[in-house]
Amino acid sequence: TINGSRLWQSLMDMATIGATPKGGVCRLALTDLDKEGRDLFVRWCEEAGCTVTVDRIGNIFARRPGRDPDLPPVLMGSHLDTQPTGGRFDGVYGVLAGLEVIRSLNDLNYETDAPVEVAVWTNEEGTRFAPSMVASGVFAGEFDLEYGLSRADMDGRTVGEELARIGYAGDAPVGNRPLTAYFEAHIEQGPILEAEGKTIGVVTDAQGQRWYEITLTGQEAHAGPTPMARRKDALVGAARVVEAVNRIGFTHQPGACATVGLMQIHPNSRNVIPGRVFFTVDFRHPDDAVLARMDAELRAEVARIAAETMLDAEMEQIFYYAPVRFEESCVAAVRKGVERTGHSWRDMVSGAGHDACYVARVAPTAMVFIPCVDGISHNEVEDATPEWCAAGCEVLLLAVLEKAVR
Amino acid sequence: TINGSRLWQSLMDMATIGATPKGGVCRLALTDLDKEGRDLFVRWCEEAGCTVTVDRIGNIFARRPGRDPDLPPVLMGSHLDTQPTGGRFDGVYGVLAGLEVIRSLNDLNYETDAPVEVAVWTNEEGTRFAPSMVASGVFAGEFDLEYGLSRADMDGRTVGEELARIGYAGDAPVGNRPLTAYFEAHIEQGPILEAEGKTIGVVTDAQGQRWYEITLTGQEAHAGPTPMARRKDALVGAARVVEAVNRIGFTHQPGACATVGLMQIHPNSRNVIPGRVFFTVDFRHPDDAVLARMDAELRAEVARIAAETMLDAEMEQIFYYAPVRFEESCVAAVRKGVERTGHSWRDMVSGAGHDACYVARVAPTAMVFIPCVDGISHNEVEDATPEWCAAGCEVLLLAVLEKAVR
Ligand SMILES: NC(=O)NCCC(=O)O
Ligand SMILES: NC(=O)NCCC(=O)O
Numbered sequence: 001t002i003n004g005s006r007l008w009q010s011l012m013d014m015a016t017i018g019a020t021p022k023g024g025v026c027r028l029a030l031t032d033l034d035k036e037g038r039d040l041f042v043r044w045c046e047e048a049g050c051t052v053t054v055d056r057i058g059n060i061f062a063r064r065p066g067r068d069p070d071l072p073p074v075l076m077g078s079h080l081d082t083q084p085t086g087g088r089f090d091g092v093y094g095v096l097a098g099l100e101v102i103r104s105l106n107d108l109n110y111e112t113d114a115p116v117e118v119a120v121w122t123n124e125e126g127t128r129f130a131p132s133m134v135a136s137g138v139f140a141g142e143f144d145l146e147y148g149l150s151r152a153d154m155d156g157r158t159v160g161e162e163l164a165r166i167g168y169a170g171d172a173p174v175g176n177r178p179l180t181a182y183f184e185a186h187i188e189q190g191p192i193l194e195a196e197g198k199t200i201g202v203v204t205d206a207q208g209q210r211w212y213e214i215t216l217t218g219q220e221a222h223a224g225p226t227p228m229a230r231r232k233d234a235l236v237g238a239a240r241v242v243e244a245v246n247r248i249g250f251t252h253q254p255g256a257c258a259t260v261g262l263m264q265i266h267p268n269s270r271n272v273i274p275g276r277v278f279f280t281v282d283f284r285h286p287d288d289a290v291l292a293r294m295d296a297e298l299r300a301e302v303a304r305i306a307a308e309t310m311l312d313a314e315m316e317q318i319f320y321y322a323p324v325r326f327e328e329s330c331v332a333a334v335r336k337g338v339e340r341t342g343h344s345w346r347d348m349v350s351g352a353g354h355d356a357c358y359v360a361r362v363a364p365t366a367m368v369f370i371p372c373v374d375g376i377s378h379n380e381v382e383d384a385t386p387e388w389c390a391a392g393c394e395v396l397l398l399a400v401l402e403k404a405v406r
Numbered sequence: 407t408i409n410g411s412r413l414w415q416s417l418m419d420m421a422t423i424g425a426t427p428k429g430g431v432c433r434l435a436l437t438d439l440d441k442e443g444r445d446l447f448v449r450w451c452e453e454a455g456c457t458v459t460v461d462r463i464g465n466i467f468a469r470r471p472g473r474d475p476d477l478p479p480v481l482m483g484s485h486l487d488t489q490p491t492g493g494r495f496d497g498v499y500g501v502l503a504g505l506e507v508i509r510s511l512n513d514l515n516y517e518t519d520a521p522v523e524v525a526v527w528t529n530e531e532g533t534r535f536a537p538s539m540v541a542s543g544v545f546a547g548e549f550d551l552e553y554g555l556s557r558a559d560m561d562g563r564t565v566g567e568e569l570a571r572i573g574y575a576g577d578a579p580v581g582n583r584p585l586t587a588y589f590e591a592h593i594e595q596g597p598i599l600e601a602e603g604k605t606i607g608v609v610t611d612a613q614g615q616r617w618y619e620i621t622l623t624g625q626e627a628h629a630g631p632t633p634m635a636r637r638k639d640a641l642v643g644a645a646r647v648v649e650a651v652n653r654i655g656f657t658h659q660p661g662a663c664a665t666v667g668l669m670q671i672h673p674n675s676r677n678v679i680p681g682r683v684f685f686t687v688d689f690r691h692p693d694d695a696v697l698a699r700m701d702a703e704l705r706a707e708v709a710r711i712a713a714e715t716m717l718d719a720e721m722e723q724i725f726y727y728a729p730v731r732f733e734e735s736c737v738a739a740v741r742k743g744v745e746r747t748g749h750s751w752r753d754m755v756s757g758a759g760h761d762a763c764y765v766a767r768v769a770p771t772a773m774v775f776i777p778c779v780d781g782i783s784h785n786e787v788e789d790a791t792p793e794w795c796a797a798g799c800e801v802l803l804l805a806v807l808e809k810a811v812r
Contacts, residue, residue: 351631
């Protein structure tokens, strides 16, 4: 019922915007390339007869009207921004699968009762502006608008400034409107579906996350004449925290993930003992109680390491959300959809955060996963097959119809 | 006999070029600020009646003629470039102490037999372009000119291009000319003189150095859904190497220094497992045999860590020189000078590399150290007193006269 090759073609067209030599995509949130991607999406939606609105944090909503103007819309969507070395599917798949659902409904001349919408959420990745999912978070009332607009990148440019610059500071209010349901299709970004030979993941839960920023401060000094015993080497301290983070991740198996992804060394000169190191920690676990234990262990380790290395430590948790349980009737709609298609499937827990995790706070929500090759994501080699993409889109269509038709 | 307040004033004037808010200086090699510093130096030298020449790698020589045109010059000098968070004395002190010697000779209308010159060596610090002391190295025949000109910064701009851009690609041949002697005055950059209450260090030796570049490559992947056991986290490997480098430094006490000063994480995103980390290692020891043992230990540790973390390791030693012994008659000239001034002194080994380490290969060479506050250098708080600066300059003058007058 959906057109798999049209979906694939749109994915490949979008992937040319920010294409990298290694076959990936670098389309950071609110850059010129993000604007180009948004413009293309808006054009496609208008060609499909949708009405497009943009809210004050740059979320885009493309609406196909329903028969009953009183029914709140069924929303689909995901994001168009990517990691610096991102792939062609993370985020964009959920957006274009949503568009393909609308195009297919058009082809069939099918009128739903509730309107059907596709959303593009601003800055889902959290790589240019931390934290991730900030704009769906504002939509869901987790963050206030001011907080969202004031997030700054490493050069100090804010979400608000960059939205204005690329022309996506809309005037629609953010959130505060009823939704019948929200469905987000996404690649799994992990190895489970492919390893088990399953085509569809019915996502019942998403694990909780805590993000931290840590700064260790010692004293810059000359790498030559400064005796080892007199040093306050911030990188030696940071290295020990990296090791501790990794150990905490292994301690809380199965389930825990623990990562230092970003680190900045100051002054970063070959013959200068580093005086200051800034780095981030990303903790995840499906069980909130374990996540809290990981938090306590990290705090203890940072204090211990700072003391033993004679460094000052500043540590801030900048982002937290508890594990998410998706809404039963939406999950059931996805299960019913996949059963009708005949694709193999399993229930699963999302390892990544998704805009659905915030939208779930204000609307009945569920997710549809498809596999990705070798479980690799946030990498230019990220890959998926046209068949998987089509299968997930079929399931998305059926789940949407389940909710949008009385 | 020298004018301490004039020397201090010149130091403070030069320190305004690239001054940082914290009272230090950032005047990286071959930047616009380096050009400004060079221009000021050249103007001062011309006002002092010197003839200025610039060689093909941008070394500047300001010459005060002697009575005997057949005698090779006695050279003084050091460098004007700084670390990113450098101080007001490292390098510039040796240059301006040399200029003060010439100004003092002018004041006294004193004619030496040999000409007296002051050198400014290009890119001593090695922070913008690695390795350090590259231009005195070319002068001394350690590196060929092509190698020196092709050193590139992190943005790929080369020494040759940047020399041309700032107008300091001179046409004098590099080196290959006789010198009667070379004397370099410098702050100690370590804690020994101040701790012992000595004003002057007579530098007899400089420790050897080895610099390395190491790249660990794993696989970028999503920090959320990628199980700990499947990861190839390049930063976990790098953290272990940082710890190993630090351990090697402590193992070979007294004397060893071991530092990771520079590290770049790729793609450096909070929720991406780092796929590649590039970093440098700086090893020093006064005994070449110990330095060789440190080298062997590092190679073994990198191989072991790469294997246990499932990473690929590339490692290159990009810079090496054996410990340096300065020339006896020049060291004696410094000792004789300091004895005549009555300042307290001791013999010492330089922990830092200096242009003198390379010039020592082609000319009789020695160095004069003065203390610096708390032994801190390569830091914006680097400090020295006007009295120390004047004392070192007096000793420099007397050592120069010892060699420049028959
Ligand atoms: N899906 C996805 O890659 N989201 C980025 C936010 C996260 O780190 O989980
Ligand atoms: N004197 C000085 O700071 N030189 C820089 C080269 C080094 O020793 O690392």
